[in-house]
Amino acid sequence: MKPTKRQIIFKTAAKLFREKGYKATSMRDLAKEVGMEAASLYNHIQSKQEILSTLLLDAAKTFMVGIKEVEENNVCPIHKIEQLISLHIHMAVENSDAISLITQEWRHLEGNAFQEFKNQRKDYEKRFKSILIAGIEQGKIKKVNPDVALFSILSTLRWFYAWYSKKDGISIPELEQQFSEILIKGLQQ
Amino acid sequence: MKPTKRQIIFKTAAKLFREKGYKATSMRDLAKEVGMEAASLYNHIQSKQEILSTLLLDAAKTFMVGIKEVEENNVCPIHKIEQLISLHIHMAVENSDAISLITQEWRHLEGNAFQEFKNQRKDYEKRFKSILIAGIEQGKIKKVNPDVALFSILSTLRWFYAWYSKKDGISIPELEQQFSEILIKGLQQ
DNA sequence: CCTACCGATCGGTAGG
DNA sequence: CCTACCGATCGGTAGG
Numbered sequence: 080m081k082p083t084k085r086q087i088i089f090k091t092a093a094k095l096f097r098e099k100g101y102k103a104t105s106m107r108d109l110a111k112e113v114g115m116e117a118a119s120l121y122n123h124i125q126s127k128q129e130i131l132s133t134l135l136l137d138a139a140k141t142f143m144v145g146i147k148e149v150e151e152n153n154v155c156p157i158h159k160i161e162q163l164i165s166l167h168i169h170m171a172v173e174n175s176d177a178i179s180l181i182t183q184e185w186r187h188l189e190g191n192a193f194q195e196f197k198n199q200r201k202d203y204e205k206r207f208k209s210i211l212i213a214g215i216e217q218g219k220i221k222k223v224n225p226d227v228a229l230f231s232i233l234s235t236l237r238w239f240y241a242w243y244s245k246k247d248g249i250s251i252p253e254l255e256q257q258f259s260e261i262l263i264k265g266l267q268q
Numbered sequence: 269m270k271p272t273k274r275q276i277i278f279k280t281a282a283k284l285f286r287e288k289g290y291k292a293t294s295m296r297d298l299a300k301e302v303g304m305e306a307a308s309l310y311n312h313i314q315s316k317q318e319i320l321s322t323l324l325l326d327a328a329k330t331f332m333v334g335i336k337e338v339e340e341n342n343v344c345p346i347h348k349i350e351q352l353i354s355l356h357i358h359m360a361v362e363n364s365d366a367i368s369l370i371t372q373e374w375r376h377l378e379g380n381a382f383q384e385f386k387n388q389r390k391d392y393e394k395r396f397k398s399i400l401i402a403g404i405e406q407g408k409i410k411k412v413n414p415d416v417a418l419f420s421i422l423s424t425l426r427w428f429y430a431w432y433s434k435k436d437g438i439s440i441p442e443l444e445q446q447f448s449e450i451l452i453k454g455l456q457q
Numbered sequence: 458c459c460t461a462c463c464g465a466t467c468g469g470t471a472g473g
Numbered sequence: 474c475c476t477a478c479c480g481a482t483c484g485g486t487a488g489g
Contacts, residue, residue, distance in 0.1 A: 100289070100376070102291035103376070105483065105484080106484060106485080107483085107484095115458065116459060116460085117484085117485085118458080118460080118485080119459070120485095127485090157456065183372065186289070187289070187292070218457060219456070219457055220455050220456060221455060221456070221457050223446065223449060223450055223455060224438075224446050226435070227443075227446045227450055230424070230427075230428075231447070231450050234423045234427040234428075234431075235419070235420045235423045237427075238426075239419075242419045242423075246415065249413075254416075257412065257413050257416045258416065258420070260410075261416055261417055261420050262420065262454075262455070263454055263455050263456050264454040264455075264456050265453040266403075266409050266417055266451070266452050266453075266454070267409060267410070267453050267454075268407060268408055268410050294467065294468080295467080295468060296467085296468095304474065305476085306468085306469085307469080307471095307476080307477090310468095310469070310470080315468080315469080316468065459488105460488095460489090461486105461487090461488095462485105462486085463485085463486075463487095464484105465482105465484095466484105467481080467483080468480105468481095469479085469480100470477105470478085470479075471477090471479095472475105472476095472477095473475085473476090
């Protein structure tokens, strides 16, 4: 199925926002890359801000759907964490430009979209943390500070896209295994 | 000792670059915050870019000095990693604006400063990785992929400043202990 | 989808 | 350290 011009604009914008940042990417940069004049972009989109908010809220939605599925699985907290690691890795591999915006560019959202994004991120973190706490209560996870543990895992997963784009020769199952090992079981012999 | 106007400008710029991003911070924003007209800033600094490159290369330097000291200590690799965790935590607590630039704004560096920064970062990562590899060879660290391990630790440490600024009530020794525990020994019971 | 153009704002300079 | 101002560029619109 051939993508629409609108889809091409969004995809190209994601790439440029990632490379240069939202503020440093001009509508003329975007137009050139898409192959039209800047004014013509506005036949397909409403504003530069609409592009950013659509990209970010779509990506956030995917994570919300993903964590919902994980929560509904009847498995132990450790396995749920492994499934979330897998979710982040797959998103970063398949959709790395959008993921980079989630990590780096969300602060340029304005008004409602800014609030909406922050609410969803907060909700996601709360639900991830609940899984960690359940693991601690069930004796599967050590009695660590759950905020520190959550932050540590999420930092790694959120930056995974940047690391992955410089690497190659590691398969996805191998990545899932390596990251689960290190994030859950640690480094020490 | 009273700080010079130049020092005040740099400190204020670091704060604004962190809050809004380099590109989204105008020299008029900065001037207002410092309490002068935009044109007057140029009696103290050469350019907006000079501010960014000075802030970033100074911070990078501190990390280079820090890792050199750690390398020269005659302790086992696990302790060296703990000392690096401590280095990052102290830098983030004492100098969080500059650290945020290292994590988020370095891509807006231009020309020589851009290259210089990337070289130092690469060197730092190489030396950190050598410590991990030494730990593996000495049987103190599991046979994990050292790139994955390095990236996982550094992601957490680089984003620590953002997490820390939202938290309180945890002392620095407690933070060092918690992060060492989680990053080195893992979560699983 | 283009040409032509708008008002606003940018980093920075001249001159005092 | 200020007033006054420069050329460049920004996001976006009018009109076809």
